[in-house]
Amino acid sequence: MSKAYLPPIGMLAELTHRCPLQCAYCSNPLELLKANREMSTAEWLALFEQAADLGVLQVHLSGGEPTLRPDLELIIAGLSRRGVYSNLITAGVGIAEGRFQKMADAGLDHVQLSFQGAHAATTEKIGNHRGAHEKKVETALAARRAGLPLTINAPMHRHNMDEVGDFIDLALSLGAERLEIANVQYAGWALLNRNALMPDRDAVERQVRIVEEAQARLYGIMTIDFVTPDYFAIYPKPCMGGWARDAFMVAPDGTVLPCHAAGTIPSLTFPRFGEGEGRSSLSEIWHDAPAFNAFRGTDWMLEPCRSCDRQEIDWGGCRCQAMALAGNAAATDPACVKSPLHARMAGLIDEAMTAHAAGTDSFRYRRIGAIGS
Ligand code: SF4
Ligand code: FES
Numbered sequence: 001m002s003k004a005y006l007p008p009i010g011m012l013a014e015l016t017h018r019c020p021l022q023c024a025y026c027s028n029p030l031e032l033l034k035a036n037r038e039m040s041t042a043e044w045l046a047l048f049e050q051a052a053d054l055g056v057l058q059v060h061l062s063g064g065e066p067t068l069r070p071d072l073e074l075i076i077a078g079l080s081r082r083g084v085y086s087n088l089i090t091a092g093v094g095i096a097e098g099r100f101q102k103m104a105d106a107g108l109d110h111v112q113l114s115f116q117g118a119h120a121a122t123t124e125k126i127g128n129h130r131g132a133h134e135k136k137v138e139t140a141l142a143a144r145r146a147g148l149p150l151t152i153n154a155p156m157h158r159h160n161m162d163e164v165g166d167f168i169d170l171a172l173s174l175g176a177e178r179l180e181i182a183n184v185q186y187a188g189w190a191l192l193n194r195n196a197l198m199p200d201r202d203a204v205e206r207q208v209r210i211v212e213e214a215q216a217r218l219y220g221i222m223t224i225d226f227v228t229p230d231y232f233a234i235y236p237k238p239c240m241g242g243w244a245r246d247a248f249m250v251a252p253d254g255t256v257l258p259c260h261a262a263g264t265i266p267s268l269t270f271p272r273f274g275e276g277e278g279r280s281s282l283s284e285i286w287h288d289a290p291a292f293n294a295f296r297g298t299d300w301m302l303e304p305c306r307s308c309d310r311q312e313i314d315w316g317g318c319r320c321q322a323m324a325l326a327g328n329a330a331a332t333d334p335a336c337v338k339s340p341l342h343a344r345m346a347g348l349i350d351e352a353m354t355a356h357a358a359g360t361d362s363f364r365y366r367r368i369g370a371i372g373s
Helices: 039-054 073-083 099-106 118-129 130-144 161-173 188-194 201-219 282-288 321-328 342-358
Strands: 010-014 058-062 083-090 110-113 150-156 180-181 223-227 245-251
Touching: 010 039, 039 073, 039 282, 058 073, 073 083, 073 099, 073 161, 073 245, 099 321, 110 130, 130 150, 150 161, 150 245, 161 180, 223 321, 321 342
Parallel strands: 010 058, 010 245, 058 083, 083 110, 110 150, 150 180, 180 223
Antiparallel strands: none
């Protein structure tokens, strides 16, 4: 008999891996899926029905670029009918005039728009897309005209960290309610490009000072969320709020995973949503899938997590980072000072600085077909 777990609250839906940008830190897997592997409108709507039945309250519509799906308004309307809060996560490039009004009319609740830089040259370089910055500014204004609340997302790394103050001014000028300054997490494409993206310690310290000052100055005007950089930390973050605790994600082909990088853990097999052979309901996956139960709670923990008083604060950190750096997904996240591998994080920062000084740190841009098939 299956054990019942508390229901998930949030879900990230990667509707497509297609995207007009090619950011070298993308959290999508290295092997990107082509359009012919994406679930149909009917399959996504069936999945969202089951998600609502399971208890999901918020769905983040992401990608790739979710607005490349011509059925996005139908998907939003399906969520709205079930009273599920919908957040569109967009790169904001190439969105047709009037589309935001259609999405707002369908029931969209919120827009989260990413900027690769606070200045046009940086945005173009990081996303490898000419004219991207101006298009994003227009997207922000279109979302506001449609009456949608706006969050600006700024993924931070070596190439834009000194623009952090300008990111804050940009978000204010665009009328954003919220700015998320998120230091890149080294998984997926960012892990591949770690040497090209890693900032130095002085830049990180300057960034922290500027953000903390702005958080105090703009209190009540604009919320600034700050995702600090793992490689410079003492304790890890509770990745996903803990493995399969209150959220999950779905890949474009209906594969259901506890987090976006879980596919890098080779011992786990991830179920596909749907009907037919080898397919499962969301409820079966959430409660019974071995991959979801692999790192739930604290029973799986090894020392030092096993006897640590922070184990229900950070849940041992990130399983995928443990896999990438320790070679064991059940190990303590090396971002933790108690991990025997913690010093390796500092070594990897030094390695990146050396590669940068030697000029061997070029980007590998994210593209479908660039890696694998
Ligand atoms: Fe968290 Fe484990 Fe480090 Fe304790 S030892 S702080 S539980 S990662
Ligand atoms: Fe998978 Fe952190 S990204 S647990």
